[in-house]
Amino acid sequence: VRWNSAKxxxxxxxxxxxERIVLDSRPAGxxxxxxxxxxxxxxxxxxxxEALPWTENLQQLRWRVLGLRRWMPELELPDLSDAALxxxxxxxxxxxxxxxxxxxxxxxxxxxxxxxxxxxWSKRQLVDRHAPTRISVxxxxxxxxxxxxxxxxxSPRPPVLAVKLQELFGLADTPRIADGRVPxxxxxxxxGGKPLQVTGDLRNFWQNTYAEVKKEMKGRYxxxxxxxxxxxxxxxxxxxxxxx
Numbered sequence: 574v575r576w577n578s579a580k581x582x583x584x585x586x587x588x589x590x591x592e593r594i595v596l597d598s599r600p601a602g603x604x605x606x607x608x609x610x611x612x613x614x615x616x617x618x619x620x621x622x623e624a625l626p627w628t629e630n631l632q633q634l635r636w637r638v639l640g641l642r643r644w645m646p647e648l649e650l651p652d653l654s655d656a657a658l659x660x661x662x663x664x665x666x667x668x669x670x671x672x673x674x675x676x677x678x679x680x681x682x683x684x685x686x687x688x689x690x691x692x693x694w695s696k697r698q699l700v701d702r703h704a705p706t707r708i709s710v711x712x713x714x715x716x717x718x719x720x721x722x723x724x725x726x727x728s729p730r731p732p733v734l735a736v737k738l739q740e741l742f743g744l745a746d747t748p749r750i751a752d753g754r755v756p757x758x759x760x761x762x763x764x765g766g767k768p769l770q771v772t773g774d775l776r777n778f779w780q781n782t783y784a785e786v787k788k789e790m791k792g793r794y795x796x797x798x799x800x801x802x803x804x805x806x807x808x809x810x811x812x813x814x815x816x817x
Contacts, residue, residue, distance in 0.1 A: 576616040583612050583674045610670035614662050617676070622655055625666075626681045630706075631688060636720035637704035638692070640729035644751040648699050651691045654727050665691050703751045704732070710748075711808035712740035718750070718757065731758040731773060738762065738769060738786070739797055742806035747775040763790060764797040764812065779803050 577584045583604060617624050635653040642650050651657075658665070669679060669687040689697065707715040719733040732750060734757040747756040761770045761778070769786055772778045783803055791799040796813050800806035 576612050576619070578616075578620075583609055604674055606672050609674050610667055610672075613670040613673060613676060613679075614667045617666060618659060618662055622658060624676055625684055626677075626679060627684070628681050631681070631685050633706065633720055634688070634700075636722055636729065637700055637706075639722060639727065640720055640732065640755075641700060641704050641751060643729055644755050645703060648696070648703070650696055650700065653688070653691075656726075661691075705750065708734060708748055708750075708757075710734075710736055710740045711742060711744050712737075712810040713808075714740060714810050716740070731756070733758045733760055735760040735762060737764060737766070737810065739764065740808050740810050741775065742798070742800065742803050742808040744808070745776055745779075745804060747773060764794045 575584050576582075638650050638653045641648055642652065665687050668690075669683050673679060692700070704720065705718060707717050709715050716734060716736045719735070721730045721733075722728060723730055732755065734748065736759065738761045741759075741761070747759060749756050756773050758771065758773050759775060759778075760768060761772065763769050769790070770778060770782060772782075787799045798806065798809065798813065
């Protein structure tokens with residue numbers, strides 16, 4: 574059983590040879606499932622993890638786990654870096670290829686289950702608690718947190734929360750994750766969703782930058798609140814009713 578890179582599929586052939594010289598080669602018919610799974614796993618080892626059907630959510634799970642390994646090493650979470658996953662393909666990926674003869678036969682759901690097989694239920698709960706995918710903001714809405722790695726593929730970048738400025742009124746300090754150890758990098762947006770400011774220090778933004786932003790944006794977005802005192806204002810994700 575061999576991997577055919579041109580066809581992106583397995584080829585099973587029955588060969589007769591003498592002193593390493595192939596005398597006869599013909600299709601072998603049915604492929605042994607165990608050998609097929611092994612050959613597909615070896616193909617991923619050759620092609621790299623990008624050959625697998627990663628979804629954004631699965632990649633985010635990897636970045637969340639890798640972030641927590643740095644921020645909260647006491648959780649003892651598994652290493653989901655590219656290098657570690659490639660080294661342990663036989664443990665987590667090989668079983669998922671059982672009964673398959675093409676890389677494309679592995680579904681996104683099956684890849685997800687394979688990846689999560691190395692994270693027991695209690696560890697998954699810790700990941701969800703300390704590196705959540707979403708966070709509640711003062712407006713009452715839940716907004717997505719984006720995780721990423723530096724170019725070294727291991728070190729986490731500051732997790733990003735993109736949120737409209739008006740949704741954070743009344744919040745004095747930058748939201749944090751990982752048991753309060755890691756501040757989110759806030760991408761503050763205009764009511765139209767355009768970038769206004771990037772900051773890891775919300776308190777400093779309110780004190781030193783907000784007044785200038787308000788001056789520039791109030792005329793552009795007159796139906797949205799721009800209070801003089803953002804500390805005590807009510808957060809909102811809505812515009813003011815017309816005529817008010």
